[in-house]
Amino acid sequence: MEPTAGKQEPVTDEADPRWQEPASEAAVVHPRAPTPRMPEKKRWRPSNLILRLITAVILIPPLIWACYAGGMPYVGVVIAIIFVAINEFYDFISQKGAAPHRLLGTVAAAALPLIVFIGDAFYATSFMTAVLLGVMILQLTKAEIRESIASVSATFFGVFYVGWLLSHAVSVRFIHSDLTRRYGEVQTAGIDPEIGFFFMLLCLTAAVLCDTGAYFVGRRYGRHRLAPAISPNKTVEGALGGIVLGALGAVAAKLVFDYLVPGQLSKDFPLLVAAIFGVVVAAMAILGDLVESLLKRDAHLKDAGAILPGVGGVLDRIDSALLAIPVMYYLLLAYYYVHFMA
Structure with a gap:
């Protein structure tokens, strides 16, 4: 019999995967399971409280010694603390857009304990007046007018907040001399x-x-x-x-x-x-x-x-x-x- 009209013989295509023979089992590549990682050991880190205690143990004895010794060693410690603290203050207040006169403010604040030690509270008050005048005069020499209020205020407040307030540590330590002058x-x-x-x-x-x-x-x-x-x-x-x-x-x-x-x-x-x-x-x-x-x-x-x-x-x-x-x-x-x- 003649083949039925219209019936086509199947055509194989080697590129067609349907006509390819399955690969042998040895040739099949199976994905490798990930190698399990060893758990990392947690590093011990001291807590914030422990760090605070360690810092206190290191710093308190020399501070007590300086306070006991009195005189210039004590005044020098107060000046050093003020020097670091006022620069920290000027650093973070600058982030608010203020531009304090850092050199003038730092020198003025650090000088206050020495002035209190040599003189008394009256000299320190007079010095603060001179600092305020100096800050305003310095601001007048600047070509930039914008933010003048912020600059003057930040500079003087830093001297007052850090230098003036902490200079009372000298006044308290040498209170006997103060009382003798008064009474x-x-x-x-x-x-x-x-x-x-x-x-x-x-x-x-x-x-x-x-x-x-x-x-x-x-x-x-x-x-x-x-x-x-x-x-x-x-x-x-x-x-x-x-x-x-x-x-x-x-x-x-x-x-x-x-x-x-x-x-x-x-x-x-x-x-x-x-x-x-x-x-x-x-x-x-x-x-x-x-x-x-x-x-x-x-x-x-x-x-x-x-x-x-x-x-x-x-x-x-x-x-x-x-x-x-x-x-x-x-x-x-x-x-x-x-x-x-x-």
Whole structure:
């Protein structure tokens, strides 16, 4: 029979895979399973708290020694702290668009402790007036008029905030000389000439323990935020715990000093007064911390610097002291005024 019309014979095409013979099983390449990776060992990194403790252990002993030694070694330490802190301040305030006169501001701020040491608070006040005039005159020499207000304000505020406030550390340390100038040698004859060392010890103990107490009490019992827009992690409970611990620290400093130097403070500076000073200083320490947090938040910064592990910058470490020390000085002036006038 003839093949049916229209019926076509199948045409093979070697290129068509349908007509190719399947490859042998040995020729088939199976994808290799990925080699399992060995789990990486986690590197131990010290926590922020441990770094803070290590930094404190390293820095506190030489600072206490300088405070005890007094004189130019102590003034030199205060100048060095101011030098670093004000440059950190000018660094982060520049991020807000201000152009502070850094050289003038740094020299002026660093000179304040020396002026207080050589003279007194009157000379320091006169010097601050001269600094303000100098900043304005320097700004007049600039060809650029824009941002003049920001430049003058940033420069002078840095000198005031860091230099002027921290120069009170010299005033407190040498409070005996200040009182002698004010009331005469007869009135101050019964006061130990090195009494300023005790007052600095009391102030710093209250401020540091307040910071420590606020941290731990806040973490454990903190429920109500103290200033959520400025520092969300700070709580009312933490602040109260810090103030209580700061007051206890001031009392402890008084007891330790009385033990080491019997009879020097027992009569004129009782425990109750030490506790009151501790409460006020601790409250000012919290306020000083909040002030710096406000400035950093405005500049969108977490830390003012990175020189101190676990802490940040020098300004981050001394922020509480910037208000606590000046208030301590004026409390002492008021206390001794009442004491001598009574």
